[in-house]
Amino acid sequence: MHALLLVLAMGLADDAEALEKFKADIKGKDGAGRAAAIEELAKTKSPKICAKLATMLTNEVVEVRVAAAKALGGQEDKKRAITFLIAAVQPNAKEFPVIAAIVSALGKLGEEAGAGEVNKQVSHEQLEVARAAVEAAGEIRSTTSFDPLIKAMKDCEEILKPRDRGPGGGGFGGGLGRAGGPGGSMQNFREMRERAQTLKPEIQKVLVAMAKVNCQDAQDWELWWKENRAKFKPEKP
Numbered sequence: 001m002h003a004l005l006l007v008l009a010m011g012l013a014d015d016a017e018a019l020e021k022f023k024a025d026i027k028g029k030d031g032a033g034r035a036a037a038i039e040e041l042a043k044t045k046s047p048k049i050c051a052k053l054a055t056m057l058t059n060e061v062v063e064v065r066v067a068a069a070k071a072l073g074g075q076e077d078k079k080r081a082i083t084f085l086i087a088a089v090q091p092n093a094k095e096f097p098v099i100a101a102i103v104s105a106l107g108k109l110g111e112e113a114g115a116g117e118v119n120k121q122v123s124h125e126q127l128e129v130a131r132a133a134v135e136a137a138g139e140i141r142s143t144t145s146f147d148p149l150i151k152a153m154k155d156c157e158e159i160l161k162p163r164d165r166g167p168g169g170g171g172f173g174g175g176l177g178r179a180g181g182p183g184g185s186m187q188n189f190r191e192m193r194e195r196a197q198t199l200k201p202e203i204q205k206v207l208v209a210m211a212k213v214n215c216q217d218a219q220d221w222e223l224w225w226k227e228n229r230a231k232f233k234p235e236k237p
Contacts, residue, residue: 018044019048034064035064035066038056041053047080053084054072057072058092062098065095066101073085073108088102103117106118106140107138108136110236115145118145119133119137119142134199139237145210146229150222153217155196156197211234212235
């Protein structure tokens, strides 16, 4: 009992020392300096450090928010870190680098509790966010990720269909006038196509790694998942 109390006391001392140092390190610093101080603070792992990092996810410059999100992805108190990261999604909805960092951090934490938010971002219209979400889904390996990943691949394939150049063809085959996902702003066809060309192989790579089979396209993946959904459990990395 005495040894346990000693360990707890040492942990609290580490917290206090790290937080005092952080307070001094960020004083008068620009965004880059505060981001560097966050990286240093994150070397200490504790609920108090998680809480402090969470305060840096809002009301800060983007550079600092990104650093805070990345730092939370390396904390040992995963449950607390995931809660803080998910809570920061809405306040940062228009800051795409921050959303990408949040999603990447959820992937690094590798817990099922983060899968729901990751799945929501797989179809984000901004490539940096969607790509981070696809990679994060591959790190978490939740069965709940198969449907959104397959749907995102299907959307990519729809956009990549040969364009109908005939009268009234509408520009591209059966596709989407607006890329899906939380971003909500219109993308032109070239941007959508470039996004689809980049994202589709990333989705394929993650699906193959999770399923340990190699399907050719979204339709094949849909058929495979329909047959295996009830019994399949991905191997954790």
